Amino acid sequence: MIEQSLNAMPYDRARISRSRLLFATTVGNAMEFFDFTVFGYFALVIGKAFFSPLSSQGQLMSSVAAFGVGFLMRPIGGVLIGIYADRAGRRAAMTLTLTLMAIGVCMAGLVPTYEQIGIAAPIIMVLARLIQGFSAGGEVGPATTVLLEQAPSGSQAWYTSWQLASQGIGIGVGALFAATLTWLLPADALQAWGWRIPFLCGVAILPVGIMLRRQLGDLEAAAGSGVPVAEHTSLTQLMSVHGRNVAGGILLLMGGTVTAYMVLFFIPTYAIRDLKLGESASYACAVASGLVMAILAPMTGRIADKYGRMLPILLARLVLICSVYPAYAWLTGSPSIARLFTVLVGLTLLFTIQGAPSITLIPELFPKAVRATATGSIYSLGVAIFGGLTQLAALWLIRVTGNQMSPAIAMTFCVALSTLSLLIIRRPAEAA
Numbered sequence: 001m002i003e004q005s006l007n008a009m010p011y012d013r014a015r016i017s018r019s020r021l022l023f024a025t026t027v028g029n030a031m032e033f034f035d036f037t038v039f040g041y042f043a044l045v046i047g048k049a050f051f052s053p054l055s056s057q058g059q060l061m062s063s064v065a066a067f068g069v070g071f072l073m074r075p076i077g078g079v080l081i082g083i084y085a086d087r088a089g090r091r092a093a094m095t096l097t098l099t100l101m102a103i104g105v106c107m108a109g110l111v112p113t114y115e116q117i118g119i120a121a122p123i124i125m126v127l128a129r130l131i132q133g134f135s136a137g138g139e140v141g142p143a144t145t146v147l148l149e150q151a152p153s154g155s156q157a158w159y160t161s162w163q164l165a166s167q168g169i170g171i172g173v174g175a176l177f178a179a180t181l182t183w184l185l186p187a188d189a190l191q192a193w194g195w196r197i198p199f200l201c202g203v204a205i206l207p208v209g210i211m212l213r214r215q216l217g218d219l220e221a222a223a224g225s226g227v228p229v230a231e232h233t234s235l236t237q238l239m240s241v242h243g244r245n246v247a248g249g250i251l252l253l254m255g256g257t258v259t260a261y262m263v264l265f266f267i268p269t270y271a272i273r274d275l276k277l278g279e280s281a282s283y284a285c286a287v288a289s290g291l292v293m294a295i296l297a298p299m300t301g302r303i304a305d306k307y308g309r310m311l312p313i314l315l316a317r318l319v320l321i322c323s324v325y326p327a328y329a330w331l332t333g334s335p336s337i338a339r340l341f342t343v344l345v346g347l348t349l350l351f352t353i354q355g356a357p358s359i360t361l362i363p364e365l366f367p368k369a370v371r372a373t374a375t376g377s378i379y380s381l382g383v384a385i386f387g388g389l390t391q392l393a394a395l396w397l398i399r400v401t402g403n404q405m406s407p408a409i410a411m412t413f414c415v416a417l418s419t420l421s422l423l424i425i426r427r428p429a430e431a432a
Helices: 002-008 011-041 043-050 056-088 090-110 120-149 156-184 187-194 196-214 216-223 235-273 279-307 310-333 337-364 368-386 390-401 406-423
Strands: none
Touching: 011 043, 011 056, 011 090, 011 120, 011 156, 011 196, 011 235, 043 056, 043 120, 043 187, 043 235, 056 090, 056 120, 056 368, 056 390, 090 120, 090 196, 120 156, 120 337, 120 368, 156 187, 156 196, 156 279, 156 337, 187 196, 235 279, 235 310, 235 337, 235 368, 235 390, 235 406, 279 310, 279 337, 310 337, 310 406, 337 368, 390 406
């Protein structure tokens, strides 16, 4: 066990080893989420560049669909890389995911537009998104499990909460790029080449993350976790023994995922396109949301360590269910940057309070031998089904119903249904 090995070390050495593991895992995960999600913030620009023959509505729908198609590969990446992590070790799997992400981001940042190479442009972009999706799907299982497994006793939620905090960092930096570029560059320059800058910056930074993760090999070996933890792991085995918790975990993840992609991606895009609030200001509000997630997640982790996982999840979900529709109505009734900021930050705060203990609870439901596979499968399936389709479904609902409030109604229903997962899962104390 990592904890036993680290506890056998002198105090300073154990603290340094844990700090290095935490830093390398968090930095790499933040890079992953920056590279994967920055596409969402430039959906309007990318739609014009790669789907120019379509109407403005068709361009946005196609761009959002291209964003969502990356989620189709997440379950495959979550399962295959999760199995690889359970057999070959967490460090090897996390290094692989960053390498694959570098390939996908490089393709997305360099692919010519539709006007330059025709139909090949959106095809290459979709292929790049599929590679990114495979990588992102495989990232969560190993990254979350290594944080959980190397945490000292009584601090597991705090350590794993950095997985969510790193998502906030990556998303916030992506939104910061979007806000800065839309403020500095004229529209034609942003359309022509400006949107490529964050992708290429991501490619340039990723080798740093790969180098950091390669250093995990020595730390894992010192901690006794550098060897495979399972000789045979299969999805069939996982479902036959732990099917109830897998189903409950996916249902639990549904509410948080729908909330995250509505709040962090759909609402800023909706504010720009339909509420006419301005690109830079809307993205700046999204930056604030990412910062809230990054700062609050570890604080909530501490609370979950002290009071348990279930209580903060349940309380935040109940408040979220009661708040989504009024917040959305308040924003659309009289749109302003102040109201957009309040809604985004407020909903992000509630999402984070329930998100940090949730991301700890899921891997805790499974034994070490299948933990990376289970966590990666649950996360990637949940996000693929409920995350990749969220923005597309929201646009479709508005178009079909003609009701601007329909996304808020659907989001409230999803969060309420998702909360029933707390009745389904077998808590760690109940597990055999």
